[in-house]
């Protein structure tokens with residue numbers, strides 16, 4: 001039997017994880033990663049954190065040329081893909097060339113959502129290394145930086161900009177930063193953090209107009225108008241589904257895949273930001289987190305290598321703002337009826353919020369307490385019952401809960 005060729009379309013987090021996992025699983029066939037960026041896979045989270053703060057590349061690269069060579073992985077950069085031709089078993093590039101492929105993993109990620117007419121030299125989006133480097137050059141002391149959107153990206157950019165000595169204004173129609181993603185308690189704690197650090201928060205007001213001029217960008221809200229030197233637009237992403245659509249794959253909010261990452265076409269998988277996967281716990285959902293992209297890629301690699309695998313983990317992510325680490329687990333599945341329990345003090349930036357349903361943990365979000373979420377992950381995986389009292393009581397070691405089978409009454 002000839003060895004199969006795996007082609008990954010898009011050379012980002014999924015591609016790097018899939019290549020590593022395929023080789024670890026003993027997959028011996030050719031592996032080709034095809035990306036449209038001029039460089040190989042890198043840590044995208046660095047773009048709004050380490051790279052934006054310092055311009056350094058410590059820990060930036062996910063795969064080195066030496067690793068690719070040693071593991072017989074071919075990395076093709078500057079190579080936009082047009083479509084997958086499943087009928088001929090090939091991936092067609094925009095330059096008209098074709099790469100033979102028995103198995104394709106579609107991993108084209110996403111692109112920043114843009115506002116019509118909000119463009120020009122002073123407007124920024126942060127998705128690629130080039131975007132981050134261009135923005136960093138503008139983050140100088142005293143320069144006024146506007147950030148549109150107070151979600152993960154916006155609040156990280158605000159922190160990095162402040163670190164460069166810039167004046168920072170964040171605009172969001174929500175009254176609390178990150179509340180939609182992490183709940184109001186964590187959101188309020190982080191809003192307080194940014195306020196104390198000196199970010200000018202213009203929250204809870206809708207933006208009625210943005211005027212981009214040569215001297216600055218004017219942002220108009222119900223509360224008046226603000227002129228900034230640069231405007232960073234951080235209002236989310238859209239999945240890059242163009243290749244999927246041209247290839248005839250089923251696409252909704254992302255490429256539709258089952259729990260094993262299979263698309264509607266045989267031998268074509270999709271993972272990462274572009275994929276709307278059918279998660280055993282949460283149903284169909286598209287998630288934009290590194291850990292999820294990596295786990296989906298690893299599950300696909302295992303399946304391709306002959307051990308069918310399902311990505312069933314509770315979704316996990318982190319964000320770093322200033323020197324504060326924040327993490328979330330299972331937040332995709334939280335319902336308004338779940339019981340919220342707090343351990344420690346969120347307002348003092350040292351605590352964890354847990355969500356309980358029917359005596360079981362379903363999610364958590366921590367500030368400077370990543371270790372709580374490590375235990376929470378195991379409690380969820382093992383389905384161990386816990387009580388609100390135990391979680392809230394700081395004298396109870398969370399790890400001890402892993403050894404209990406029943407909650408004491």
Ligand SMILES: Cc1cc2nc3c(=O)[nH]c(=O)nc-3n(C[C@H](O)[C@H](O)[C@H](O)COP(=O)(O)OP(=O)(O)OC[C@H]3O[C@@H](n4cnc5c(N)ncnc54)[C@H](O)[C@@H]3O)c2cc1C
Nearest residue numbers: 010012013014036044045080081108109272273288289290
């Ligand atoms: C600034 C920033 C900070 C982030 N911080 C965090 C964080 O702190 N924690 C966290 O969990 N997540 C974070 N994320 C999200 C995380 O980076 C993504 O979830 C992750 O990159 C998804 O991996 P992926 O492989 O699906 O997509 P990507 O890593 O985006 O890779 C997709 C690649 O496909 C390429 N591509 C697109 N179309 C084509 C085509 N037609 N042909 C060839 N190539 C193509 C793209 O250019 C890109 O290189 C952050 C994202 C950004 C942008």
